[in-house]
Amino acid sequence: MKILNHIYKNYIVINTMFIKGIYEYYNYKKNKSPNRIYKKTSLLKNIYNLYTDPSKITNNIYIGNLVNARDFYKLNELDVGLIVNCTLEIPNYFPEYLEYINVKITDVEGENIYKYLDTTVKKINDFIIKNPTKKVLVHCFAGASRSVSIVLGYLIKYKKMSFYDAIHLCKEKRDMVNVNIDFCNQLKQFEKLNE
Numbered sequence: 001m002k003i004l005n006h007i008y009k010n011y012i013v014i015n016t017m018f019i020k021g022i023y024e025y026y027n028y029k030k031n032k033s034p035n036r037i038y039k040k041t042s043l044l045k046n047i048y049n050l051y052t053d054p055s056k057i058t059n060n061i062y063i064g065n066l067v068n069a070r071d072f073y074k075l076n077e078l079d080v081g082l083i084v085n086c087t088l089e090i091p092n093y094f095p096e097y098l099e100y101i102n103v104k105i106t107d108v109e110g111e112n113i114y115k116y117l118d119t120t121v122k123k124i125n126d127f128i129i130k131n132p133t134k135k136v137l138v139h140c141f142a143g144a145s146r147s148v149s150i151v152l153g154y155l156i157k158y159k160k161m162s163f164y165d166a167i168h169l170c171k172e173k174r175d176m177v178n179v180n181i182d183f184c185n186q187l188k189q190f191e192k193l194n195e
Contacts, residue, residue, distance in 0.1 A: 050065055050066070051067070052065070054074070054078065054139075055143070055173050055174035056173065057155075058155075058159070060132075060136055061124070061128075061135070061136045061138065061151060062078065062080070062137045062138070063137075063138055063147050063151055063170065063177075064137050064147070066087075066140075066141050068137060068139055069093060069139045070093050072097075075094070075098070075137065079133065079135050080098065080135045080137045081127070082099045082124070082127045082131075082134065082135075082136045082137070083098055083099070083100050083136075083137045083138075083139065084120065084124065084136065084138040084139070084147070084150060085101070085103065085139060086105060086147045086149075087103075087139075087140050087141060087146065088104050088105065088106055089141070090141065099127065101120060101124070103116045103146070103150060107140065107141075107145045107180055109180075109182060110182060113146070113150075113182075113186055113187075114186040116150070117149075117150070117157075117186075117187075117190050118153075118157075120150055120153070121150065121154040121157050121158065122157075124136055124138075124150075125157075142176065143174065144176045144178045144179070145179045145180045145183060146180075146183075148167075148170055148177050148179050149179055149180070149183040151166075151170060152167060152187050153190055156187065156190060156191050156194055157190075157194045163184070163191045167179065167184075
């Protein structure tokens with residue numbers, strides 16, 4: 001079984017890189033790469049990060065990547081009941097088995113995540129209240145910026161954390177966290193609204 005899981009995970013990573021390559025090829029001229037809160041990582045490190053398991057941020061919330069969102073066995077093992085898909089390019093893989101929230105957003109300069117924060121984090125909180133034993137996976141492509149921003153919004157609003165405490169917690173639990181600076185500025189506004 002472990003060999004099959006390993007083969008399956010390799011297939012997902014290779015397929016993921018292919019999908020991302022096509023997406024980037026068709027969109028690279030239109031999109032400006034955003035500034036990040038931390039320095040950029042190498043391509044090899046980014047590929048390695050696709051093999052990581054989802055990161056447990058709270059008792060009910062995990063941050064993950066595309067590979068995690070496609071790994072039905074891991075989702076089942078973690079007892080995930082809700083997936084928050086923070087992408088335009090990635091489909092909902094298991095809608096017949098899991099609930100989904102879609103945050104259709106790209107990770108580019110000037111993108112507005114603020115308009116999604118309040119309603120998305122409320123839906124996450126409502127799900128957790130109704131399903132206290134189930135888990136929530138919040139994912140984007142790499143699990144570094146878009147998904148992290150949504151989780152930061154949740155921590156700010158429902159755990160009453162400051163932006164800086166929330167991002168420190170996420171970075172401590174998920175090393176590859178590297179949020180778009182525009183998202184950081186919008187999260188600081190969201191923090192002021194929820195003080």
